[in-house]
Every structure is written in structure tokens, then in C-alpha cells.
Amino acid sequence: MLKIAFASDFHFGYGEDALAQAAEALRKAGDEADVVVLAGDLFDSRVPRQEVIHDAIKLLSEHKAKMQEKAVSSGVKVRLLQDGEESVQSVPIIAIYGTHERRTKGLVNVIQILHSAGLVLNVHAATALIEKDGEKVAIQGMGGMPDEFVKRAMDAMDFKPVEGAVNIFVFHQTLKELIPAATECIGAADLPKGFDLYVDGHIHWAQEFTESGKHIILPGSTVITQMKPKEMAPKGYYLYDTASRQLVFKPIRTRPFVYEELTFKEAGSADVEASCRAKLKEIAAAHAGRQPLVRLKLAGTLAKGVSASALDFRGLEAEFADQMQLFIEKEFEGAELKEKIEALRKARGEQASLRDAGVSLLRERLEARASPFAGDEELFSLLAEGEAEAVLKRLLKK
Numbered sequence: 369m370l371k372i373a374f375a376s377d378f379h380f381g382y383g384e385d386a387l388a389q390a391a392e393a394l395r396k397a398g399d400e401a402d403v404v405v406l407a408g409d410l411f412d413s414r415v416p417r418q419e420v421i422h423d424a425i426k427l428l429s430e431h432k433a434k435m436q437e438k439a440v441s442s443g444v445k446v447r448l449l450q451d452g453e454e455s456v457q458s459v460p461i462i463a464i465y466g467t468h469e470r471r472t473k474g475l476v477n478v479i480q481i482l483h484s485a486g487l488v489l490n491v492h493a494a495t496a497l498i499e500k501d502g503e504k505v506a507i508q509g510m511g512g513m514p515d516e517f518v519k520r521a522m523d524a525m526d527f528k529p530v531e532g533a534v535n536i537f538v539f540h541q542t543l544k545e546l547i548p549a550a551t552e553c554i555g556a557a558d559l560p561k562g563f564d565l566y567v568d569g570h571i572h573w574a575q576e577f578t579e580s581g582k583h584i585i586l587p588g589s590t591v592i593t594q595m596k597p598k599e600m601a602p603k604g605y606y607l608y609d610t611a612s613r614q615l616v617f618k619p620i621r622t623r624p625f626v627y628e629e630l631t632f633k634e635a636g637s638a639d640v641e642a643s644c645r646a647k648l649k650e651i652a653a654a655h656a657g658r659q660p661l662v663r664l665k666l667a668g669t670l671a672k673g674v675s676a677s678a679l680d681f682r683g684l685e686a687e688f689a690d691q692m693q694l695f696i697e698k699e700f701e702g703a704e705l706k707e708k709i710e711a712l713r714k715a716r717g718e719q720a721s722l723r724d725a726g727v728s729l730l731r732e733r734l735e736a737r738a739s740p741f742a743g744d745e746e747l748f749s750l751l752a753e754g755e756a757e758a759v760l761k762r763l764l765k766k
Contacts, residue, residue, distance in 0.1 A: 369611030370444075370500050372507075372536070373397035373618075375604075376407035376569035377466070377589035381420040385623050386412070386591040387427065389603065392620045393590045394431045397605050400618070402444050403498050403505075404435070406488065407569030407587060408466025408512050408540030411478050421478065428461065428487040435460040443500055450494035462496050463488040466540040466569055467512035479511070491538065493525055505610055506530035508563075512540035512570065515553040527560035534610045535562065540569040545579050546586075547571075556580040565608065565615075573598040574606070574617055590620065595663045595695065597627045624660035626651050632668035632700075637679055640666065644684055644696070652691040662692045667699045676700040 375397060378390035390410075397404050411420065439446070439460050446457040465479035483490035491509035498505040508527050518541055529535040537560055542553040556579035559566055566584045574588035585606050592599045602619035609615075628651070630643055644664060651662055670676060676698045685694055 369609060370403070370498060370503055370505050370534075371401045372498075372505065372608045372610065373401035373404045374407060374538075374567050374585065374587045374606045374608065375404065375590060376540075376567075376587040377409040377572060377591075378406070379412040379468070379589060379591050379593055380410055380424045381412040381416050382591060382593055387423050389590045389620060389622050391427055392622075393603075393605050394427065396618060396620060397607070398431050398435050398438075400607055402439065402442065402500060403446075403460045403462060403507075404431075405507060405536070405538060405567065406461065406463040407538050407567050408464050409468045409569055409589075410463065410466070411469050412593075414469060414471055414477070416478055421481075425482075425485070425487065428482065432459060432461055432487055445499045446489070447497040447499075448489060448491075448494060449497065457489055457496070459486060459489045461488045462491055462507055462509075462538075464490065464492050464509040464538055464540060464569075465511040470512050477511075495530065497530070497533070503610060504530075504533040505536065506533040507536045507538060509538040510540075515542055515550065518554050519558050522554070522558065522560065527563075529562040529564075534564050536565045536567060537563040538567045538569075542570060543568065543584075545577070546575075556582050556584060559584075564613070567606075573601055574604065576606075576615065576617075585615065590622070592623070592625050592661055595625070595627065595661065600625050600627055624655050624658055626655070626660050626662045627665070628662070629665045629667060632666065632670065634669055634671045635674075636671045637674055640670075640679060641681075641684065644681070645687075648684065648688050648692070648694070652688060655692070659690075660692050661695075663695045663697065665697045665699060667701075669701050 375393050378393075379386045380390065394404065410424065436458055439458075444460065446460060448455050448457050463479055463482070465477050469477045469479055471477045479488065479490050479492075482488045489496055491507055492511040494509070496507045498507065506529070510522060510525060510527070513521060527537060539559075542550045544550060544553050544555040547553065559580075559582055564583070566582050568584060568586050571586045572589035572594055574586060576585045578584070587605050588603060590603050590605075592603075602617075603622045604617055604619040607616050607618050628647055630647060632640060632643070644666070647664065648662070651660065679698060681696045684696070688694055
């Protein structure tokens, strides 16, 4: 039998926890599985800093060596089928790129670099065949891309199960079953037919479900990046036994995350501070020595004459600095919520998401005007990446 581990969304570069918790996931998964599959967004940016790439290479090199030694002793064989050619491989870590790593056609992404360095096996538009004791597993993948192009790209790649194998399809996209408001994204019915298991990255909390006759898992992220209530659930990876078809979620040790909401009614600034301090002392006592991430959301109403913008929590942040990483969010009624959320997003480095939204709006307006540029996928990818010179050259060609 073969055991396959599935993990996703390490987000190397997103603070110190990203590397440490990815290392924990790879260590545990590598000990239990014959092959580890990574479903995209290993890195937090399209062009990571050299220090981030350096740390990732060190980590992947270490675990690749351990898993190679294990594969040799247990008789695991790996082959790659790509562009009609077959090659024997020795890399038991399989990956695709995610939406954070995606770059436009003609530009090399960081997963391709790791593949060329022999640290992972990139299965975007390719098939990895894993064999052990007469059993065969076929893993096919498609890297992350803008939602509006996914269905067309998936149909063009024409993914088909491999006869006589356990077939696994790995991708990195939003699914409408999980986020109904995302109108342009694909649904389970759009996924290629006939695979035994579908593995999706992108969504950061682990889950498993069946839809349109397809068994779908999302390993979730191994690091907290969004600080939403759902991220209080355990982080980890899935372990799949191909003989029994048993699938088990395996949690890893991570920094604790606590999300708390405090609601006030006609409260003064001293009352708000006192309530926050009491709650933070409670959290600190429950997680002593572990420096949890804490998001405190404050809502309700303030006393007349008390402004939400005037509430100053710098004293609380300093008081608990050695005990936790604290984020306080004010959503009192009457506050200029949209502007505050926008400022928070910018402070947390989410400009890329805003830029993608702007590109999407531009695309819609060009389509409305029947512009010849409306369907130019490569042009929009270049815009999203800020490749101004390449955009200009493409415009001049037309």
C-alpha cells in the first residue's frame, strides 16, 4: 500500500511561524507517508525575498533527502509524464504553484525554480506516477490562476484518469460551494471526472466534503494569515491510505490563535479598557509561555462624546507584549468601518489583493466596450504583477 500526505499553503515569508510550522508539517508527514503532495501557495508572494527562498530550500533539501532514503528502502518508484515524455524521478515531494506564486506566461515562478533544482516535482499540466509493491497512484495537477480563466484552462488541459491507478487531482482555486459570493469561480461539477480524490489548496481551514460525486479535501494552511474565527481550528495535513482509501486529518503543533468579540453598550473609554484588560489576562493565563496570536474585536456602542478613533490601546499592547501578539479591531456602531478596514488591509500587506481587484474591474469595463484587449489573459496577468514594460510592449504589438 501507498500512503500519501497532503499539505498546503505554507506561505513562506509570512512571519516566523510560517517556516517553523511548515517544518513541523513536513517532518510529521514525511515520517508517515511515502509521498508528500503540496497544493500550492508554498510562498506568500510571487517574487519572494532571497532570504525566504534560502530558508525554504534548506528545509525542502533536508526533507527530500530523508524521504528519498525512505523511498529507496521501501521500493517506491516515481515517474513524471509531461508533454508526451516520461522520465524517472527521485523526488518524493510533489507540488503545484498557487495564486500567490502564479506569474504570467513566459515568466518563471518559484515552484518551477524548486522543480529545476530537484527539490519538488511540479505537476502543473503533468502527471506523477508513484508505484510500490504493484500498486500505482497517478497525481495530476493544475496551478492556481484567475477564477474567470479556470474552466477554460481546465477543459483545454483535458485531464483524464490513468487506467489501473488510484487517481488524484490537485488544484488551487476557490470553489463556489465554499464561497457562493465568488460568482466567477468553478464548482465541483466543473472538475475533471473520474478521479478518486480531489485536493484543493487556497482555502485556509481544513475540510472534507463530497459534491457532484467528487470526494474533495482541503488541507488548509499551516500558518494563520487571516485571523478569522475559522482559523482557531487545528492546522495540519491529511494522510491517505490508498489500499483502504482511509483519509485522516493529522494536526500539527502551532502557535495558538484566539479570536474574541467584546460587545459594549454606551461604554466609556475606561470601561472598554478595563474589559479588554480582563479578557487579555484570561487569555494569557490559558496560554502561558506560548505567545498566542490574539484578535480582539470590539463592537457595540460608546457613551456620548466618546469617539472610537480616540480609544488608545498602546498601553494594553505594551502591557501584554511579552505574553501575546495582540491585534485589536474596533467596529463600534457609527465608526467609519470601510475606511478602517481598508487601512488595516494595507497595513497587513494586502496591496496585491487590491491590485487584482482593480485589474478585474478593468477587465469588466473592457468587456462592456467590446475591446480587443478584453480577452487577453496574458495582458491582465502582466498588469496584476506590475510588469509595466511588458504591458506596454504587448499593447504596442496590437
